[in-house]
Amino acid sequence: MLTPVLSSTRDTSKDESITAWALAARSGDPHAVDLFVRALHRDVRRYVTFLGADPQSAEDLTQDTFLRALGSLHRFEGRSSARTWLLSIARRAVIDSIRYSSSRPRLSDTDDWQGAAERTQSRDLPGFDDGVALAELLDALPDDRRQAFVLTQLVGLPYAEAAGVSDCPVGTVRSRVARARTSLIEWLDEAERRTAAPVAA
Incomplete structure (x- = not known):
């Protein structure tokens, strides 16, 4: 049976800290970059997974999101929270990935690709x-x-x-x-x- 998922009230000061780390990372502070990535990695991975990324590509999309964000930090001015800004980038990364994947042919060396994929998934967690x-x-x-x-x-x-x-x-x-x-x-x-x-x- 599934337990209902309730919205959690996040600490505003945590979001302010994350935004401050993003602004400090923009100036080239490596410690701030590390704090920023660690604080939001789980949220980004969860978000891209539920937007439709398969488990294998979710981590790649998460990394792509952070690469895009770190490359664009010089444009981040803190008008919105860094979390909102980053999740917008994650959304675009997923959309780009879906567009790219849909334009490529899918290859498989087995007729039962779905069964093969299901057999590789861990079920005892x-x-x-x-x-x-x-x-x-x-x-x-x-x-x-x-x-x-x-x-x-x-x-x-x-x-x-x-x-x-x-x-x-x-x-x-x-x-x-x-x-x-x-x-x-x-x-x-x-x-x-x-x-x-x-x-x-």
């Missing part, structure tokens, strides 16, 4: 089944609702920052999250009813 179930449910959501839900409920961004990353009004993000929650709850209830039905019969 704690919470693996719940994680797969959540990923499948999120994949079923329309892209805009999935992005709003992931940004606010999994990454923990406030709605205003999620709106900045998504380039849409705050009210739109709230609506998308509400609709995503409604769909996820309905699908979970339906799955539980299907699981319970054979027992009752």
Whole structure:
């Protein structure tokens, strides 16, 4: 059974510190670069994964995001939080990756590529089944609702920052999250009813 994911209230001073590290990194401070990357690495990886990156390419996209960000730090002026700025870059990195992948032919030396991919995945990790179930449910959501839900409920961004990353009004993000929650709850209830039905019969 999946545990509902609740939005966590992040410490504003932490975001201010991260933004200060980004500004210091812009000036060439290597310690600030290290602090900036360490503070946001997990959020970026989680975000690119739920935007549709497969687990194998998620780390590559995370690194690509930081490479793009560090190359653009001279343009970062701190008008928004560094987290919002970085997640916007991550979003563009995922979009570019999808465009690039869709323009290339896919090669496989086996007819059962899906089975081969599934056999390489580790299944004895704690919470693996719940994680797969959540990923499948999120994949079923329309892209805009999935992005709003992931940004606010999994990454923990406030709605205003999620709106900045998504380039849409705050009210739109709230609506998308509400609709995503409604769909996820309905699908979970339906799955539980299907699981319970054979027992009752």
